[in-house]
Amino acid sequence: MPHKRRTHEKPENMKKTMRQLLSYMASYKWGFVIGIVCAVASVSIAVIGPKITGEIITEIANGFMNKVQGIGGIDFDAIKKTCAILLAIYAFSAGMEYAQSFIMATVSNKIGYRLRAQMSEKIDRLPFSYFDSHSRGDVISRFTNDVDTMVQSLNQSLASLVSNIVRIVGYLWMMLSISWQMTLLALLIIPLSLAVVIVITKNSQRFFLAQQNSLGLLNGHIEEMYGAHEIVTAFNGQKKSIEKFEMYNGQLYDSAWRSQFLSGLMQPMTMMI
Structure with a gap:
């Protein structure tokens, strides 16, 4: 397994x-x-x-x-x-x-x-x-x-x-x-932009790590289940295999969606600021 x-x-x-x-x-x-x-x-x-x-x-x-x-x-x-x-x-x-x-x-x-x-x-x-x-x-x-x-x-x-x-x-x-006056005004928004980037990066990083972990588990399960297809079928393990696939696939979907969503927020948030 x-x-x-x-x-x-x-x-x-x-x-x-x-x-x-x-x-x-x-x-x-x-x-x-x-x-x-x-x-x-x-x-x-x-x-x-x-x-x-x-x-x-x-x-x-x-x-x-x-x-x-x-x-x-x-x-x-x-x-x-x-x-x-x-x-x-x-x-x-x-x-x-x-x-x-x-x-x-x-x-x-x-x-x-x-x-x-x-x-x-x-x-x-x-x-x-x-x-x-x-x-x-x-x-x-x-x-x-x-x-x-x-x-x-x-x-x-x-x-x-x-x-x-x-x-x-x-x-x-x-x-x-x-104009140094306009430059000073523009520089005032930099700390706020950095704070937003730091918060988004902190939250997205753990989801990117979870995505790589889920991807390895899913790839491993698919490779082993197809490689041992005859054995799984002989011992009626199809249902258990499908359930495990759906679990890994769900974990990958969840982590990938969250990581991509959070990382995609970075540019529009900084542009809005």
Whole structure:
């Protein structure tokens, strides 16, 4: 029968785990460095865009007022030049963002490919006692779901973390250069947004852990029940098997629904604030 997957999903020594992960990724460090540089370049150049847009609007407003007063008009040549600069800036930013996405996706999936290959080699050396204490669904889940989660984190979270830091610093500098009073007003909502994010993250994290646990149990049950279908049928175990499947499936539905709902609340809540 399937054994319960370990509910203690967090590493016992986070620092040691992170050192091992960084050491494992060392051979791909230049790919990550180039991807991060592209992300920084993309965000840095894009930060300038709103201020240039503001200059275009100011030029139109001043020209309109001059036309009303009969002392001039809108300088369309200056606006065209500024629009060309703005277009070039956003084109360069989009190019850097594409390069960053391509590089990070390539490097992170290479790491996932290498990790699965090494896991496949190691599983052939494991003693039978390991498979007696771990269901096949749990082992398969580690090859698929757990590795995919790590690959997605490397692909999205790392570059997003760096680019968001640069974005915060860049927009803060740009806002201060326009009006420190309006900047101070905007900064007052940051603590409230952080409080909302912390509350949502705390509540959603336990449901994400429960989702992974339920997924391992469900995969293990399906794998073992289909693998031993003749035995289950011979001993009239269909009803018990279906009941257990419905229980695991219900647990997965409940944890997945709650985790996705809470994590989905984060962006609309912060945007509303």
